[in-house]
Amino acid sequence: MEASFWHERWENQQIGFHRPEAHEMLRRYFKKVAKPGATVFVPLCGKSNDMLWLLDNGYRVFGIELSDLAVQQFFNDNGLTPTISQKGKFKEYALDELVIWVGDFFELTGKDLADVDAWYDRAAMVALPPEMRRHYVKQLSEQLPERAQGLLIALQYPAGFREGPPFSVSEGEVESGFGQRFSIEQLESDEGIVNGEKPEDNPVTEQVYQLT
Ligand SMILES: C[S@@+](CC[C@H](N)C(=O)[O-])C[C@H]1O[C@@H](n2cnc3c(N)ncnc32)[C@H](O)[C@@H]1O
Numbered sequence: 001m002e003a004s005f006w007h008e009r010w011e012n013q014q015i016g017f018h019r020p021e022a023h024e025m026l027r028r029y030f031k032k033v034a035k036p037g038a039t040v041f042v043p044l045c046g047k048s049n050d051m052l053w054l055l056d057n058g059y060r061v062f063g064i065e066l067s068d069l070a071v072q073q074f075f076n077d078n079g080l081t082p083t084i085s086q087k088g089k090f091k092e093y094a095l096d097e098l099v100i101w102v103g104d105f106f107e108l109t110g111k112d113l114a115d116v117d118a119w120y121d122r123a124a125m126v127a128l129p130p131e132m133r134r135h136y137v138k139q140l141s142e143q144l145p146e147r148a149q150g151l152l153i154a155l156q157y158p159a160g161f162r163e164g165p166p167f168s169v170s171e172g173e174v175e176s177g178f179g180q181r182f183s184i185e186q187l188e189s190d191e192g193i194v195n196g197e198k199p200e201d202n203p204v205t206e207q208v209y210q211l212t
Pocket of ligand 1 (some may be wrong): 047053
């Protein structure tokens, strides 16, 4: 997935992944992962309202996002005025307990992430094709401080159901990718049952994992 793919998505506002509200699995489980006051890293953050939920619940947030437009929209949509500066290769938007860097996640170093206590992935790992996902897992595993624990929301669907992104990420892939560094617990799998049945036209299921 080239950077241009995502820039075009944002320019054309093809952002079906963006949700108007904070994710219910974040609301339900994040307090198991980190206490308020913790600094939470949000890779590939887009203009996610999950960041507002984290801020409202007393966390500090550090996001990284490729698209400057996405970050500008985050602040505009929420009527917030950040301070903008340059931090090496990255453009920084900062306001109180929130910092978002515009730039490439894969260029972050351990020093950039030294203050991180926890991380939250929704629609980040599943946004990447298989080879990039391996790189993504390696980058998080190598650059995050030892204390950092994570909440990962992934999804699965049968092969051939659709083209990614989002890509299907199995429990096995989460286990084999992150298992060397983290102990992994699946907290919930949402099977998308409607009125007691799984709709045939939507075989997508969503899983949430705690990585300790
Ligand atoms: C599917 S969206 C999810 C956004 C957000 N997590 C959410 O839940 O709405 C993936 C985002 O990752 C960003 N992205 C893709 N590759 C990236 C990279 N290498 N570094 C930083 N951001 C990236 C895209 O611009 C896009 O906004």
